[in-house]
Amino acid sequence: MSERGAVVSDRGFADLFREAESHHDFWEEQAIITFTEDLCLAMERVGVSRAELARRLGTSQAYVTKILRGNANFTLRTMARIALALGLEFRTHLAPRGSRTHWLDDLAFVEANEYEVTDGVPVDATAAREGYDENWTVAA
Numbered sequence: 001m002s003e004r005g006a007v008v009s010d011r012g013f014a015d016l017f018r019e020a021e022s023h024h025d026f027w028e029e030q031a032i033i034t035f036t037e038d039l040c041l042a043m044e045r046v047g048v049s050r051a052e053l054a055r056r057l058g059t060s061q062a063y064v065t066k067i068l069r070g071n072a073n074f075t076l077r078t079m080a081r082i083a084l085a086l087g088l089e090f091r092t093h094l095a096p097r098g099s100r101t102h103w104l105d106d107l108a109f110v111e112a113n114e115y116e117v118t119d120g121v122p123v124d125a126t127a128a129r130e131g132y133d134e135n136w137t138v139a140a
Contacts (some may be wrong), residue, residue: 029070033070035074036067036068036069039068039082042083046086046088048085053085056085057082067082076090076092
């Protein structure tokens with residue numbers, strides 16, 4: 001124990017993070033964070049405020065705020081309704097742990113608008129395009 005009574009560990013951050021990743025709560029929170037970040041960016045892209053999204057969903061602005069804070073227990077149906085209210089399509093997929101997914105049409109948007117992807121990492125569209133032609137189809 002340290003002087004302040006906190007438990008001192010010899011384990012590093014990487015060990016603690018790996019341990020956290022072994023719990024389902026970590027992955028549930030990760031999904032919530034990813035969806036709410038995507039939602040915030042989508043609202044910004046299409047110019048929709050919290051009040052307007054609430055109106056389109058037929059809910060209160062407080063409920064939209066709850067969703068954006070990650071405090072709502074939203075279902076896939078709710079997520080699809082939110083996407084449709086923004087004129088978008090809700091997509092989901094399963095991927096191997098540790099992989100990074102970039103939707104090709106999202107990369108095309110990035111290339112056209114010099115935008116950042118959902119995790120905040122700027123995309124080098126030229127590097128991302130490697131192996132694809134100008135229409136984002138697999139190059140022959």
